[in-house]
Structure formats: structure tokens, C-alpha cells
Amino acid sequence: MDYSIKIGGEAGQGIQTIGDILSHIFAKAGYHVFTHQDYESRIRGGHNFYQIRISDKPITASRSKIDILVALDKDSILQHKEELTQQGQVLYDSAYLKEKFSNANFIDVPFLELALTQGGSKLMANTVAVGAVIGMLGMNPKIMFEHIEKTFKKKGEEIINSNLRSAEAGYKYAKEKCLTCSFMVSGFESPKMLITGNEAIGAGAIASGLKFYSAYPMTPSTGIFNFVSDHAKDFEIIVEQAEDEIAAVNMAIGASFAGVRAMTGTSGGGFALMVEGISLAGMTETPLVIALAQRPGPATGLPTKTEQADLFFALFAGHGEFPKVLFAPGTPEEAFFLTNKAFDLAERYQITVIILTDQYLADSQWSYEKFNLSNLKYKDYRLKGEEFKRLKEYKRHTFTETGVSPLGIPGNSFHLVITDSDEHDEEGHITEEAFIRNKMVEKRLFKKLPLIQKEIEPPKLYGTKEPEILLLCWGSTYGIVREVVDELSKSYRVSMLHFSEIFPFPEEKSWLHLLRKANLVINIEQNATSQFAKLFRMETGIKIEKHINRFDGRPFTVDELLERVYEQIR
């Protein structure tokens, strides 16, 4: 089983509702699910779609071909009918589209009419559509009914029942009318969890003891802010909507200085405003975690689309020289655990850790059996309570073997915690002394950096250990490149080398031999200038000659990327 369902229409028509209900039904059925969304920066109108892929085997990306197209407007048919497979079906309501199609694979389901007659409100049309898709697939409707009951639980008996009737009506109608439907769905297995990149970062932060999240809303990072806010009460977290991103980062720095784990999240334009704050955190050695969800720039760019073009910006963010760590998770699971690692490293080494994602990963849903929570790490590195009080003397920036000074909490003892954005002495007082300056740079940079490098995991190899073709990539392209490797493995010895802990490069460099041995190394990036390949050369001296780039704001699809890799092989 490997089917793709696309729901297309204008913003505000309920594409998200239909997509979310369907994908959750599939995950509950125990199928492997992958979803991605393409939307525009508007609340009404335009053309948006939500694509769901289901399989009985693990999947990590969307395919180009679709099996069921739910067309809520005519544009969806015009734009996507070429993507249909041979047995592909189109679900539409001629009353919506004001047009009837005679093609055998076009099923006219009266969403609106069934909603009114069965559900009593045209608002139920989306539920009719959900029922129709499940009916076409020939799935047992049991899980659909259960999920609808759960979803509308808070809205009362009447709403639940009218939704159930609407879903059933759609289900029966499509099942009866779809004469050419030949879908074979798998039996139910134990339910899977379904999680987006943004949710995984939020959950990872909470799992790491997040106490303070300050941000200014900006697509596509807002999902993290929403997620943390949803759980602020249960997990005793303060969420603060700042007046701007400058305030957001400075508030997080203040909270962190005061002794709690703090984080902020934004996208490129907001990150630009945070840059002086990153430098401040660098100088004052205040732990800080930032999620940077990339979208295409420059300036406002394509606000709801995807790109990996802020790697250099994040890498060099902040005036002056100070250590910093960059992560770029490839999957929600990695996002969860790397966020955990980000908090640990930030506090342990008193540095800024930036988690780079993009709209594609932020909004994509992946399914999992479970996350192995025993892999989470929580260690409190702060100096506080009795341990702090017992000290005879305390200097916030005292010189140590490791460069890491004890991180005291202000007000926690009679010792004073002093820090300064100016160069400072061990106590934290402003100084311009050359000798101290040199020692401080040595402490912040040269002593800490090698220790941090030891913490960085090497890139992950997927595929054969002795590849003739090596595909190099980083961050959110993981799932797509992985499926390309699966396809190419049928005819070639091919592997993917994926980087998710992207800066600094790990101390361990045994993986470099893969590049020397491979006949063809292709670097794949969702940007115009192959920034990662440039970073790669900076860190290893190796220049990569072949590149595949995409920068129209849309993610690679497996089939398209496969085609472009073939072009390089030929």
C-alpha cells in the first residue's frame, strides 16, 4: 500500500481541517503517514493544498503522483490533474465547482447537500469529504467515527452526532459511486503518533525543562510558540509575546541570566533583529536556545514557503568572535532530540545554540511508533542553593581549565553575579586591559570550542558503506534524499551523508574517506548558492563540484530529485 491524497482549494475552505482529520485517522489505523502543506500568505482565497501519503512501510517524503484528489475548487483540478496516477480519482462537488465532469474517474459527491440534509449545516461539508475519502479507499469506518467523536468531544452531543451522520453519508455515497476505485488498504495496526517539526521542537524544549519562551509571531516559527503556549499551564512555563524580536531575545537572555531555561523562536526577518542579542549572549556567556524556521528571503520573501538559505546568516550571526552551535534536524524525531541536546549544550557551555528548520519540516507531519524517551538528557549545570552559599568567593567569569565558569544564579546567595556586554574581568566588571581581553577570548573561544566539538555527532550515512555515488545533504531534505537513495539503490551503490549537527564540524572525521572513495559526490540544497557545500569546504578543505539546488520555495519531491540526480549520473 502506498497512496497519496491531495486536498486542494482556496484558503479558508477547510483544507487543513480535512487534511488533519484524515491524517489522524490514518495514523490511528497504524499506517505510516507523511503529510506536507503548501499554502499562501493569506487567510482567504489563493491556491493551497495539503498532501497526505500513507503506506504500510516507513515513508519519509511526499511523492509527485497522487491517487485521490479532493478538489474544493476548479483551480485544484486544473493545477493537479496531471499528477494523478492511472487509477487516480478526483472527488469534487459540482455544486461547489459549478461544473460537471464526465470523466469516469471524477466522482461528483454532493458535499454541501449531504452536509445540509444529514448534518443540518453546510459547515459539515468538510466532514462529508473526509467520509468520502475513507469510503473510496474502502477502509473500515470504525476509526473515522472514533476520531470524529474525540475531535468534537468538547462541542457536545449534537455536534458530534451531526458530524457522524455527515461522515457516514459521505462514506456511503463515495463507496457506492466509485465504480473504478480499486484501492487496497492494509489492516489496522497499533496506532502511531503523528507530529510536525514545529511540535517536535516545542515538545523537545518542554522535555528539556523549558521555563520561559518569548517570541514575536512569524511564519513558519509560530507553530512552536503556539505549541508551547498550549502547554504553558500544564508544564508551568511563561510564554511572553514580546513587542519585537529584539525584546524577545533580550527577555530570553534575562530569564536565562536569572536562572531558568529560556528559548525564543523566529524566522529570517525576526532573526535579523535578534542578531545583536546573540552577540550579547556570547559576551555575557548566557545560555540561549533559538529556533530559526527558515523561509525564502530576502526581506519578506515568500512568507509561507520553504528554503535553506539562512545557514550562513545563522553561522555568522553576531558581531565579534564567540562559539555557537548550529543544528539542522532532518525529521521531527531528530528535532525533538536535538532540541534536547541544544538545551544541554547551551547550559553546559554557556553558549547560544540555534536550531535551523524551515517551513517544510516545520509543517510536515511524520508518523512514529514512539520516541525513545530514555535518550533524553537533563542535567542542571547551575550553581545554586547550599553549594553556591558555601563558596568563599565567587566570580561569574572566573578563568578555569575548561573555559567554563560556574553559572551562579543572582539573588541565590550573598555572592554577586555580575556580567557585562563590555569586555569584562573575571568578576564581570568592565575593563579594557589587553591582558584580560586576551585571556577572556581564550576562555570563551579557544578553551570551550574543542570541548564543544567533541560533543558533536558525525553525519549519518544511509545506504551502502562503500558508495560509488554519495549524496550530501543537511537539515530538512533528509526524508526526500533518503527515498531517492532507496530508488537508486536498485541500480547503483549509492548512499546519503546527512548532516544535522552542522556546526562546529565534529572532531571525529573518519567519514571523510567516503567522499574520497566515491566516484560521484552530489551536494543537494534547498537554496541557490550551496551554502552548506561552502561551509563543508571551510571545515574540510574539500570542494564539491556537483550541485542540485532548488530555490522556488517549494520542497523537492522524490520523483523530481530523482530525475535531477539521473541527469548528473548520465
Added chain:
Amino acid sequence: MNKLDKFKGIQPAWCPGCGNFSILKAFNEAMDELGLEPHDFVIVSGIGQAGKFPHYTRCNTFNGLHGRTLPVATGIKLANHKLRVFAVAGDGDCYGEGGNHLVHAIRRNIDVKLFVHDNQIYGLTKGQASPTTMKGIVTKTQPFGVFSEQFNPLSLAIALNCSFVARAFAGDITHLKEIIKSAINHKGFSLVDILQPCVSFNKINTFEWYKERVYYLPADYDPTDRVKAFEKSLEWEDRIPLGIIYLNKRPTYEELIPIIREKTLLEQEPLIHRIGDLLAKFY
């Protein structure tokens, strides 16, 4: 031992005769009279001559970036609202670079005390106009004189219903000390605009200039009357009022956040053991 020795910081690098020395003296005396120890509070400062202030007394210190005192102070206060948080900034720092933060800190009514060293000029960068420089004054970078309307921090604060608005003068240490104490004893965001002559770069608003104009609000002045207070805040040219111009009893921001009603955020253990419940919601 002098009772103020515990507040003796590093050697100040201010110009001899600078109004900041009297602010420092008034502040240290106020701390002593309030019975506060250096570790009982934190001062967040920005950049400018005022930004160096916390180094010259003794206290927990976050000397941050130009204009960003209030967001850092807000973060500290939200993380640990039992710690007293003071912000010290200059007129360029707080009314110029950080103006947006001032507006929103007042709106939030976070319990932070803001002391602005207002010398109506940029001192650290040597004599450019600040938002409070008076119209027409010629400086190095305003060769035709200042065209912009003079920034009025008190009127702005009253318009935003700031819970404590006062003005003091570095030339009267005793009065300034009392204002500092009142601000600290008040619950809610407090703005104290301190007129502070800059002996090096402001040759117009000198000690004498202020001395001739300042007067104390009479004992029967009612600072809770917002409209009267607004009127009072507009006085400048010939007579400049000193004292508590406006106050109200709005609840503080921290008081409104239910999760820190019992304990500070800092005192709460992270609930990481409950992460399993959180992930269960994804099924």
C-alpha cells in the same frame, strides 16, 4: 567602617563634577535606608554613561546592550519575581534606542524600577542631540539645530497609565533619595526621570539652568488625578516640577500570571517526568 562601604564599587570613570555622582550617592543611601543588601537586587543597565552605574555601586549586575535594559529586566523579573529588579539607563538609551521597549514595559506594568539619567544629550559619544534635547539646540550632528519635538517621558508614561511617574534632580540628593525609595516601595513599573547636568557636553541645561527652574510639588498635590498629572507633566520652559507626578494601583504583570502565584518560576522544578503524557497526545 562607613555604612555605605558595602555599596562601594569600582572607581567611576565619569567626568569630574558629573551629575551621575550625586545619583550614585542618593542611590546608595536609599539602599542603606531601605535595609537592602547588595545581593538583594539586580541592576540591569544599557550603554552610555548611565550604563556604567551598576559597576560603581555593588549589586548583581547585567550591563547589557544599548536600549535593551527593559527586555532583559522583564525576563529577569518574570523568571524570579522575588528578586528586586532595577533598570538604569540614559535618555538616549531608553527614550531613543529603546523607546519601543519603554512603551511596552509601561503597558505590562512589570514590577521593574527604571531610573533614567536624563542629561538631554549624548555623553559617551560626545555631544549629539538626544530625544530630550530641546528644539533649536545646535550640536555636532544637528548643525541647523534640533528640529524634532522634545521627547516628554512623563507625558508619555501618564498617557500609557504608568503606575508610578516621578521626576527628580541630581542637584538635590535628599529629594532624589526619597523619590528612589518611593519608587522602590511602590508596586508596579516605576519611571523616575532624573535631571542630570552633563558638565562636558551640555552647556545649556547646566546646574544653574535647572536650579532656576525646578520646584517641588506642593504637599496637597494629588498624584492619582491622571488628567491633572498630565497637565503637570507638560510644564517645562520656565518651571519644572519635581516629585511624584502620577501614580496608580494597577496590578503588576507578575501578579496576573497564574503559574507564578505560589512560587517563582525559578523555584519550580521542571516537569520533565511528565513528558510521556505530553507525547501521548500525539496518538
